[in-house]
Amino acid sequence: MADLIIIGSGPAGLSAGITAAECGLSVLILDEYLKPGGRLLGQLYEEPGGKWWNGIEETRKLEERAAALGLDIRLGTAVSNIEKEDGLWHVYTDRETFTAPSLLLATGAAESPVAIPGWTLPGVMSVGAAQVMTNVHRVKPGSRGVIIGVNVLSSAIAMELNMAGIDVAAIALPKMNKVNKDGANPAGVMDSLLHVSHMAPSKFVQFGSKLMQNDFMKKLGITFYPKGGVKMWGIPVMLRKAVIEICGKEQVEGVILATVTTDGRVVPGSEQRIDADFVCIAGGLYPLAELIGLTGCPFHHIDELGGYVPLHNEQMETPVDGLYVAGNITGIEGAKVAMSQGVAAALSIARNSGRQGLDDILREAVDYVSETRRKAHIQFHPEVAEGRRKMQQYWEEYEAAQERIAPEEPAAEKEVLQGV
The missing domain is CATH 3.50.50.60 (FAD/NAD(P)-binding domain)
Structure with a gap:
């Protein structure tokens, strides 16, 4: 004993x-x-x-x-x-x-999962699983991926995947529903990211984050946030795009992105496809x-x-x-x-x-x-x-x-x- x-x-x-x-x-x-x-x-x-x-x-x-x-x-x-x-x-x-x-x-x-159409396809994994595969087992989860969920964890792991020579095509929001409304609201996500803006590799991003310390500037920032995202480590971080579907027949082949309003609602007719062979879901811990x-x-x-x-x-x-x-x-x-x-x-x-x-x-x-x-x-x-x-x-x-x-x-x- x-x-x-x-x-x-x-x-x-x-x-x-x-x-x-x-x-x-x-x-x-x-x-x-x-x-x-x-x-x-x-x-x-x-x-x-x-x-x-x-x-x-x-x-x-x-x-x-x-x-x-x-x-x-x-x-x-x-x-x-x-x-x-x-x-x-x-x-x-x-x-x-x-x-x-x-x-x-x-x-x-x-890790908390985020349910999105197509999330049961082979090639869909939690962002933590991708981290373990890459950093611990030295196995690439794929060649080109998309991360769903913009938060501290997904940002840090995206950097690690990038360092391993893996192409991360985008970090985008999930489509808003009753379960994930906090993680799909652009304004709320931006507010949480401002607390870790010191981690950004770009001095421009760090400086810009300091300007958005009051509600008016935050609202202005998310309203005029680039639809194509702001790049960090060469990866587009998209606060005005949401993944509405993961595509593929036998495995992941890509995702459908759509533009969202400042409160997270999908803009009809804004859908576009991004090719990828793996998807990471980052719902938080x-x-x-x-x-x-x-x-x-x-x-x-x-x-x-x-x-x-x-x-x-x-x-x-x-x-x-x-x-x-x-x-x-x-x-x-x-x-x-x-x-x-x-x-x-x-x-x-x-x-x-x-x-x-x-x-x-x-x-x-x-x-x-x-x-x-x-x-x-x-x-x-x-x-x-x-x-x-x-x-x-x-x-x-x-x-x-x-x-x-x-x-x-x-x-x-x-x-x-x-x-x-």
Whole structure:
């Protein structure tokens, strides 16, 4: 039996495992994928100052530290159920059942699909799948592609595909419907992109973005946005074009684009075809929290964090005793934030397991999470700080409610209320 089981070997899980082992805990890390690293594996981008962030290299560094500490990492191991009995967590996998008093969920994020006519054709994939094929497996998803969905993730991966010698014909919006109205509204998409305009390779685009900081200029900008798009890395980014259909008989052969109004409505008669042999759908990311739903941990829907997020505090503790979270399960952010959260979670676990002298170190780790967030080069949600404030408020409200219950309710009933 280990002291700690971590589900997920991405940047949060690996960083947590390393820190916990350094604190003297025995650690078991489980992951269903064939390699550790999670979404970190596919990342490759240039940071301010010209330094490159290479996810494969960062993963290698974490792996080396984990190996030096003798961490037990079980890959290709899918978790099917989680139960708690007599103060111990029982984690059921397709191989065996593992037990530990502490459990950290670092399950990361999943991609949201966007339904478009033709999306079941061979050659249609998520933008994250194209990233893994290209950056991890060194296999081109195709020769010429179109990305549907204009957001931070699609922009970053389009750059990576371009660097790999893959022709990205366009990044365009999806056709608006009831499900994807936020991602198909040109004005809303432009507003979200303004928060990451510093990533643009063109000084002209960066300067132009600075001009559109008030509502009037934003409206003017989207009204006169070029129908052919603005090129970034040589790729047309189209905020006034939407993909209304993916074409092909046996596989992807192209897409049908149509001009859209400033509020996302298709302009009749504006349809045109672009040839392509693959299509990437970029609907954004959401916290992958199905497993923690088995634990009785409360959830809150926070748009600024990407969806339903388990209740937790800054020390990465949840209301369920012995249960912790770190990484994108707590909200969609970059790998550096996930790594810093993993360290904070591990220090919380070690302290709560009886390790002494960690209070000051834990406070510093929590502060470092905030600092890393503030300095993040890529922010998937521009109002993430507001999302974190909301989560802290929910935590304080929960604690206040528990204090009111404690003097009146017997322990057994209080335990039941914790899972509500």
